Amino acid sequence: MSVPTPRPGIMEITPYVGGESALAGLERVMKLSSNEGALGPSPRAVEAYRSVGAEIHRYPDGGAHRLRRALAARYGLDADRIVCGAGSDELIGLLCRAYAGAGDEVLYSRHGFLMYPIAARTADAAPVAADETDLTANVDALLAKVTPRTRICFVANPNNPTGTYLTADEMRRLRDGLPAHVLLVIDAAYAEYVTRNDYEPGVELVEAGSNTVMTRTFSKIHALGGLRLGWAYCPANVADVLNRVRNPFNVSSAALAAGLAAIEDTAFTELSRAHNEYWLPWLSERVAALGLTVVPSVGNFILVRFPTTAGRDAKAADAFLRARGIIVRGMGGYGLPDSLRITVGREDENLAVVQALAEFLGV
Ligand SMILES: *Cc1c(COP(=O)(O)O)cnc(C)c1O
Numbered sequence: 360m361s362v363p364t365p366r367p368g369i370m371e372i373t374p375y376v377g378g379e380s381a382l383a384g385l386e387r388v389m390k391l392s393s394n395e396g397a398l399g400p401s402p403r404a405v406e407a408y409r410s411v412g413a414e415i416h417r418y419p420d421g422g423a424h425r426l427r428r429a430l431a432a433r434y435g436l437d438a439d440r441i442v443c444g445a446g447s448d449e450l451i452g453l454l455c456r457a458y459a460g461a462g463d464e465v466l467y468s469r470h471g472f473l474m475y476p477i478a479a480r481t482a483d484a485a486p487v488a489a490d491e492t493d494l495t496a497n498v499d500a501l502l503a504k505v506t507p508r509t510r511i512c513f514v515a516n517p518n519n520p521t522g523t524y525l526t527a528d529e530m531r532r533l534r535d536g537l538p539a540h541v542l543l544v545i546d547a548a549y550a551e552y553v554t555r556n557d558y559e560p561g562v563e564l565v566e567a568g569s570n571t572v573m574t575r576t577f578s579k580i581h582a583l584g585g586l587r588l589g590w591a592y593c594p595a596n597v598a599d600v601l602n603r604v605r606n607p608f609n610v611s612s613a614a615l616a617a618g619l620a621a622i623e624d625t626a627f628t629e630l631s632r633a634h635n636e637y638w639l640p641w642l643s644e645r646v647a648a649l650g651l652t653v654v655p656s657v658g659n660f661i662l663v664r665f666p667t668t669a670g671r672d673a674k675a676a677d678a679f680l681r682a683r684g685i686i687v688r689g690m691g692g693y694g695l696p697d698s699l700r701i702t703v704g705r706e707d708e709n710l711a712v713v714q715a716l717a718e719f720l721g722v
Protein backbone atom coordinates (compact mmCIF):
# COMPACT_ATOMS: atom_id res chain seq x y z
CA MET A 360 0.00 0.00 0.00
CA SER A 361 1.48 3.33 -0.94
CA VAL A 362 1.31 6.25 1.46
CA PRO A 363 2.04 9.94 1.02
CA THR A 364 5.79 10.49 1.29
CA PRO A 365 7.41 13.63 2.68
CA ARG A 366 10.18 15.42 0.81
CA PRO A 367 13.75 14.16 1.19
CA GLY A 368 15.35 15.09 4.49
CA ILE A 369 12.16 15.22 6.54
CA MET A 370 12.48 11.68 7.95
CA GLU A 371 16.09 12.41 8.94
CA ILE A 372 14.88 15.01 11.42
CA THR A 373 15.19 14.03 15.06
CA PRO A 374 12.14 15.70 16.60
CA TYR A 375 12.96 18.50 19.05
CA VAL A 376 12.20 17.49 22.62
CA GLY A 377 11.40 20.42 24.88
CA GLY A 378 12.24 20.57 28.57
CA GLU A 379 9.84 18.53 30.65
CA SER A 380 7.56 20.27 33.10
CA ALA A 381 6.02 17.42 35.12
CA LEU A 382 7.22 14.37 37.02
CA ALA A 383 4.97 11.37 37.65
CA GLY A 384 3.75 11.24 41.23
CA LEU A 385 5.05 14.67 42.18
CA GLU A 386 2.66 17.57 42.56
CA ARG A 387 5.25 20.34 42.84
CA VAL A 388 8.29 20.41 40.65
CA MET A 389 11.07 22.90 40.10
CA LYS A 390 11.44 23.37 36.37
CA LEU A 391 14.94 24.45 35.48
CA SER A 392 14.95 22.85 32.06
CA SER A 393 13.90 25.49 29.51
CA ASN A 394 15.67 28.75 30.42
CA GLU A 395 12.39 30.55 31.10
CA GLY A 396 13.01 33.77 33.02
CA ALA A 397 13.30 32.99 36.75
CA LEU A 398 10.89 35.70 37.87
CA GLY A 399 8.19 34.80 35.35
CA PRO A 400 6.53 37.44 33.18
CA SER A 401 5.92 41.06 34.07
CA PRO A 402 2.62 41.40 35.98
CA ARG A 403 1.70 44.04 33.42
CA ALA A 404 2.17 41.54 30.61
CA VAL A 405 -0.11 39.07 32.39
CA GLU A 406 -2.70 41.80 32.83
CA ALA A 407 -2.47 42.77 29.15
CA TYR A 408 -2.86 39.11 28.19
CA ARG A 409 -6.01 38.81 30.32
CA SER A 410 -7.49 42.00 28.92
CA VAL A 411 -7.38 40.57 25.38
CA GLY A 412 -9.89 37.87 26.39
CA ALA A 413 -12.94 39.95 25.47
CA GLU A 414 -11.62 40.51 21.95
CA ILE A 415 -10.41 37.08 20.85
CA HIS A 416 -13.04 36.89 18.11
CA ARG A 417 -11.02 39.58 16.28
CA TYR A 418 -8.06 38.78 14.10
CA PRO A 419 -4.79 40.18 15.43
CA ASP A 420 -2.97 43.08 13.78
CA GLY A 421 -1.11 41.09 11.14
CA GLY A 422 1.49 43.84 10.85
CA ALA A 423 2.23 43.91 14.61
CA HIS A 424 2.45 47.69 14.28
CA ARG A 425 2.33 48.75 17.93
CA LEU A 426 4.75 46.08 19.06
CA ARG A 427 7.22 46.84 16.28
CA ARG A 428 7.07 50.55 17.09
CA ALA A 429 7.66 49.81 20.78
CA LEU A 430 10.63 47.55 19.99
CA ALA A 431 12.05 50.18 17.64
CA ALA A 432 11.72 52.88 20.31
CA ARG A 433 13.17 50.64 23.03
CA TYR A 434 16.26 49.61 21.08
CA GLY A 435 16.67 52.53 18.67
CA LEU A 436 15.80 50.49 15.56
CA ASP A 437 13.89 51.03 12.31
CA ALA A 438 10.39 49.58 12.89
CA ASP A 439 10.00 48.83 9.17
CA ARG A 440 12.80 46.28 9.39
CA ILE A 441 11.41 44.39 12.38
CA VAL A 442 9.42 41.23 11.61
CA CYS A 443 7.55 39.44 14.40
CA GLY A 444 7.05 35.70 14.57
CA ALA A 445 5.37 32.97 16.62
CA GLY A 446 8.54 32.56 18.63
CA SER A 447 11.95 33.07 17.10
CA ASP A 448 11.74 29.38 16.15
CA GLU A 449 9.21 30.34 13.48
CA LEU A 450 11.55 32.98 12.09
CA ILE A 451 14.47 30.52 12.05
CA GLY A 452 12.30 28.10 10.07
CA LEU A 453 11.09 30.77 7.65
CA LEU A 454 14.63 31.98 6.98
CA CYS A 455 15.71 28.43 6.14
CA ARG A 456 12.78 27.82 3.82
CA ALA A 457 13.19 31.20 2.11
CA TYR A 458 16.96 31.12 1.64
CA ALA A 459 17.95 27.45 1.49
CA GLY A 460 16.68 24.37 -0.31
CA ALA A 461 17.70 21.10 -1.92
CA GLY A 462 21.45 20.95 -2.52
CA ASP A 463 22.16 23.90 -0.22
CA GLU A 464 24.06 23.93 3.05
CA VAL A 465 23.20 25.59 6.33
CA LEU A 466 26.16 26.17 8.61
CA TYR A 467 26.13 26.22 12.42
CA SER A 468 28.52 25.44 15.23
CA ARG A 469 28.71 21.94 16.67
CA HIS A 470 26.83 22.55 19.91
CA GLY A 471 24.63 25.30 18.54
CA PHE A 472 20.89 25.48 19.11
CA LEU A 473 19.17 22.31 17.83
CA MET A 474 16.56 24.16 15.81
CA TYR A 475 19.16 25.06 13.15
CA PRO A 476 19.70 21.52 11.81
CA ILE A 477 15.97 20.81 12.17
CA ALA A 478 15.01 23.93 10.21
CA ALA A 479 17.66 23.19 7.57
CA ARG A 480 16.40 19.66 7.00
CA THR A 481 12.81 20.87 6.87
CA ALA A 482 13.90 23.03 3.93
CA ASP A 483 15.65 19.99 2.37
CA ALA A 484 19.02 21.67 2.92
CA ALA A 485 22.01 19.94 4.52
CA PRO A 486 23.04 21.08 8.00
CA VAL A 487 26.82 21.44 8.32
CA ALA A 488 28.39 21.64 11.80
CA ALA A 489 31.72 23.38 12.43
CA ASP A 490 33.89 22.32 15.36
CA GLU A 491 34.14 24.50 18.45
CA THR A 492 36.94 25.45 20.81
CA ASP A 493 36.16 24.98 24.51
CA LEU A 494 32.45 24.74 23.67
CA THR A 495 32.60 28.16 22.00
CA ALA A 496 31.85 28.87 18.36
CA ASN A 497 35.12 29.12 16.42
CA VAL A 498 35.07 31.72 13.62
CA ASP A 499 37.90 30.10 11.66
CA ALA A 500 36.28 26.66 11.87
CA LEU A 501 32.98 28.11 10.63
CA LEU A 502 34.69 29.91 7.75
CA ALA A 503 36.61 26.74 6.84
CA LYS A 504 33.27 24.94 6.31
CA VAL A 505 31.93 27.47 3.82
CA THR A 506 31.38 26.03 0.33
CA PRO A 507 29.73 27.45 -2.80
CA ARG A 508 26.54 25.77 -1.55
CA THR A 509 26.46 27.55 1.83
CA ARG A 510 23.37 29.75 2.10
CA ILE A 511 22.96 30.54 5.80
CA CYS A 512 25.23 30.60 8.84
CA PHE A 513 23.47 30.47 12.22
CA VAL A 514 25.24 31.57 15.38
CA ALA A 515 23.43 31.75 18.70
CA ASN A 516 25.13 34.51 20.66
CA PRO A 517 25.23 33.72 23.54
CA ASN A 518 24.81 30.09 22.61
CA ASN A 519 22.33 27.66 24.10
CA PRO A 520 23.17 25.14 25.59
CA THR A 521 26.80 26.13 26.26
CA GLY A 522 26.26 29.69 27.56
CA THR A 523 29.41 30.88 25.77
CA TYR A 524 29.54 33.88 23.44
CA LEU A 525 31.50 35.54 20.68
CA THR A 526 32.73 39.10 21.13
CA ALA A 527 31.53 41.83 18.78
CA ASP A 528 34.97 41.78 17.13
CA GLU A 529 34.81 38.03 16.51
CA MET A 530 31.29 38.31 15.11
CA ARG A 531 32.45 41.08 12.76
CA ARG A 532 35.35 38.90 11.68
CA LEU A 533 32.88 36.11 10.90
CA ARG A 534 30.70 38.45 8.84
CA ASP A 535 33.73 39.83 6.98
CA GLY A 536 34.96 36.31 6.22
CA LEU A 537 31.64 34.97 4.93
CA PRO A 538 30.81 35.48 1.25
CA ALA A 539 28.36 38.38 0.83
CA HIS A 540 25.62 36.06 -0.45
CA VAL A 541 25.65 33.99 2.78
CA LEU A 542 22.98 35.14 5.23
CA LEU A 543 24.39 35.40 8.76
CA VAL A 544 21.68 34.85 11.36
CA ILE A 545 22.68 35.98 14.84
CA ASP A 546 20.28 34.39 17.32
CA ALA A 547 20.42 36.70 20.33
CA ALA A 548 17.78 34.94 22.43
CA TYR A 549 19.73 35.70 25.63
CA ALA A 550 21.09 39.15 24.70
CA GLU A 551 19.32 40.91 27.58
CA TYR A 552 21.23 38.88 30.15
CA VAL A 553 24.71 39.63 28.85
CA THR A 554 26.68 42.13 30.92
CA ARG A 555 30.01 42.00 29.05
CA ASN A 556 31.07 45.19 27.33
CA ASP A 557 32.74 43.37 24.43
CA TYR A 558 29.35 41.91 23.44
CA GLU A 559 26.94 43.27 20.85
CA PRO A 560 23.61 41.57 20.07
CA GLY A 561 23.98 42.02 16.31
CA VAL A 562 22.28 45.34 15.55
CA GLU A 563 25.46 46.93 14.20
CA LEU A 564 26.05 44.13 11.71
CA VAL A 565 22.40 44.13 10.60
CA GLU A 566 22.63 47.85 9.89
CA ALA A 567 26.01 47.60 8.17
CA GLY A 568 24.79 45.53 5.21
CA SER A 569 22.10 43.49 3.48
CA ASN A 570 23.07 40.03 4.67
CA THR A 571 22.84 39.82 8.47
CA VAL A 572 19.74 39.19 10.58
CA MET A 573 19.38 39.28 14.37
CA THR A 574 16.61 37.23 16.01
CA ARG A 575 15.25 37.86 19.50
CA THR A 576 12.66 36.21 21.70
CA PHE A 577 10.12 37.01 24.41
CA SER A 578 10.49 33.49 25.81
CA LYS A 579 13.58 34.00 27.93
CA ILE A 580 14.02 37.22 29.93
CA HIS A 581 10.40 38.23 29.30
CA ALA A 582 9.21 34.72 30.23
CA LEU A 583 6.35 34.60 27.71
CA GLY A 584 7.28 31.27 26.10
CA GLY A 585 3.73 29.99 26.33
CA LEU A 586 2.50 32.75 24.03
CA ARG A 587 5.12 32.18 21.27
CA LEU A 588 6.59 35.54 20.39
CA GLY A 589 9.88 36.48 18.76
CA TRP A 590 11.19 39.05 16.34
CA ALA A 591 13.87 39.59 13.77
CA TYR A 592 15.78 42.76 12.96
CA CYS A 593 16.61 42.62 9.29
CA PRO A 594 18.02 44.49 6.35
CA ALA A 595 15.10 45.79 4.22
CA ASN A 596 15.55 43.02 1.61
CA VAL A 597 15.28 40.26 4.23
CA ALA A 598 12.32 41.90 6.02
CA ASP A 599 10.58 42.00 2.64
CA VAL A 600 11.20 38.27 2.13
CA LEU A 601 10.00 37.32 5.63
CA ASN A 602 6.86 39.39 5.17
CA ARG A 603 6.11 37.45 1.98
CA VAL A 604 6.56 33.98 3.43
CA ARG A 605 5.13 34.35 6.92
CA ASN A 606 1.48 33.66 7.57
CA PRO A 607 -0.47 36.94 7.56
CA PHE A 608 -1.63 36.46 11.17
CA ASN A 609 1.35 34.54 12.52
CA VAL A 610 1.35 36.25 15.92
CA SER A 611 -1.74 36.04 18.16
CA SER A 612 -3.44 39.06 19.67
CA ALA A 613 -2.61 37.74 23.15
CA ALA A 614 1.09 37.55 22.30
CA LEU A 615 1.08 41.03 20.77
CA ALA A 616 -0.61 42.55 23.83
CA ALA A 617 1.55 40.80 26.40
CA GLY A 618 4.72 41.46 24.43
CA LEU A 619 3.96 45.17 24.19
CA ALA A 620 3.38 45.40 27.94
CA ALA A 621 6.56 43.42 28.63
CA ILE A 622 8.69 45.72 26.47
CA GLU A 623 7.21 48.79 28.13
CA ASP A 624 7.78 47.41 31.63
CA THR A 625 11.48 48.21 31.61
CA ALA A 626 11.64 48.15 35.42
CA PHE A 627 10.58 44.50 35.48
CA THR A 628 13.05 43.58 32.74
CA GLU A 629 15.77 45.26 34.78
CA LEU A 630 14.70 43.32 37.88
CA SER A 631 14.97 40.05 35.93
CA ARG A 632 18.38 41.02 34.58
CA ALA A 633 19.64 42.01 38.04
CA HIS A 634 18.33 38.73 39.48
CA ASN A 635 20.40 36.84 36.92
CA GLU A 636 23.43 39.02 37.46
CA TYR A 637 23.44 37.91 41.09
CA TRP A 638 22.36 34.26 40.77
CA LEU A 639 24.29 33.22 37.64
CA PRO A 640 27.71 33.64 39.31
CA TRP A 641 26.32 32.29 42.58
CA LEU A 642 25.06 29.11 40.93
CA SER A 643 28.20 28.76 38.79
CA GLU A 644 30.52 29.09 41.80
CA ARG A 645 28.53 26.81 44.09
CA VAL A 646 28.26 24.03 41.53
CA ALA A 647 31.96 24.34 40.66
CA ALA A 648 32.79 24.20 44.39
CA LEU A 649 31.15 20.75 44.45
CA GLY A 650 33.86 19.56 42.09
CA LEU A 651 31.85 19.69 38.86
CA THR A 652 32.94 21.52 35.73
CA VAL A 653 30.82 24.56 34.93
CA VAL A 654 31.20 26.11 31.49
CA PRO A 655 31.45 29.91 31.93
CA SER A 656 28.04 31.27 30.94
CA VAL A 657 26.71 34.72 30.10
CA GLY A 658 23.09 33.52 29.74
CA ASN A 659 20.50 32.51 32.33
CA PHE A 660 21.67 28.91 32.54
CA ILE A 661 24.80 26.87 33.10
CA LEU A 662 26.15 23.78 31.39
CA VAL A 663 27.51 21.39 34.01
CA ARG A 664 29.85 18.56 33.05
CA PHE A 665 29.92 15.36 35.08
CA PRO A 666 32.50 12.58 35.37
CA THR A 667 31.77 9.51 33.25
CA THR A 668 32.02 7.10 36.21
CA ALA A 669 28.86 5.00 36.44
CA GLY A 670 26.62 6.19 39.27
CA ARG A 671 28.39 9.56 39.23
CA ASP A 672 27.56 10.59 35.69
CA ALA A 673 25.09 13.11 34.27
CA LYS A 674 22.42 10.47 33.80
CA ALA A 675 22.59 9.41 37.44
CA ALA A 676 22.56 13.05 38.56
CA ASP A 677 19.52 13.72 36.41
CA ALA A 678 17.67 10.80 37.98
CA PHE A 679 18.70 11.90 41.48
CA LEU A 680 17.42 15.45 40.88
CA ARG A 681 14.16 14.19 39.39
CA ALA A 682 13.49 12.04 42.42
CA ARG A 683 13.66 15.32 44.38
CA GLY A 684 11.29 17.13 42.04
CA ILE A 685 13.97 19.09 40.18
CA ILE A 686 13.88 18.99 36.39
CA VAL A 687 17.00 20.02 34.52
CA ARG A 688 17.92 19.31 30.91
CA GLY A 689 19.84 16.26 29.74
CA MET A 690 22.17 17.11 26.86
CA GLY A 691 22.33 13.84 24.92
CA GLY A 692 20.45 15.44 22.03
CA TYR A 693 23.18 18.08 21.80
CA GLY A 694 25.98 15.52 21.70
CA LEU A 695 26.94 16.32 25.30
CA PRO A 696 25.77 13.22 27.19
CA ASP A 697 28.17 14.02 30.06
CA SER A 698 26.39 17.32 30.75
CA LEU A 699 23.25 18.75 32.26
CA ARG A 700 21.95 22.25 31.57
CA ILE A 701 20.51 24.04 34.58
CA THR A 702 18.45 27.22 34.28
CA VAL A 703 19.01 29.96 36.84
CA GLY A 704 15.84 29.89 38.91
CA ARG A 705 14.34 31.69 41.88
CA GLU A 706 16.35 31.82 45.08
CA ASP A 707 14.67 28.72 46.56
CA GLU A 708 15.20 26.77 43.34
CA ASN A 709 18.88 27.68 43.11
CA LEU A 710 19.45 26.68 46.72
CA ALA A 711 17.55 23.42 46.20
CA VAL A 712 19.47 22.36 43.11
CA VAL A 713 22.87 23.04 44.75
CA GLN A 714 21.77 21.17 47.89
CA ALA A 715 20.55 18.20 45.84
CA LEU A 716 23.77 18.06 43.80
CA ALA A 717 25.81 18.15 47.02
CA GLU A 718 23.80 15.17 48.31
CA PHE A 719 24.23 13.36 45.01
CA LEU A 720 28.00 13.78 45.18
CA GLY A 721 28.11 13.09 48.91
CA VAL A 722 30.05 16.27 49.66
C1 LIG B 1 14.93 29.39 23.47
C2 LIG B 1 15.70 29.71 22.25
C3 LIG B 1 15.07 30.10 21.07
C4 LIG B 1 13.60 29.92 20.86
O1 LIG B 1 12.86 30.94 21.23
P1 LIG B 1 11.31 31.03 20.90
O2 LIG B 1 11.18 32.48 20.64
O3 LIG B 1 10.61 30.56 22.11
O4 LIG B 1 10.99 30.21 19.69
C5 LIG B 1 15.85 30.46 19.98
N1 LIG B 1 17.18 30.41 20.05
C6 LIG B 1 17.82 30.01 21.15
C7 LIG B 1 19.30 29.98 21.14
C8 LIG B 1 17.11 29.63 22.28
O5 LIG B 1 17.73 29.19 23.35
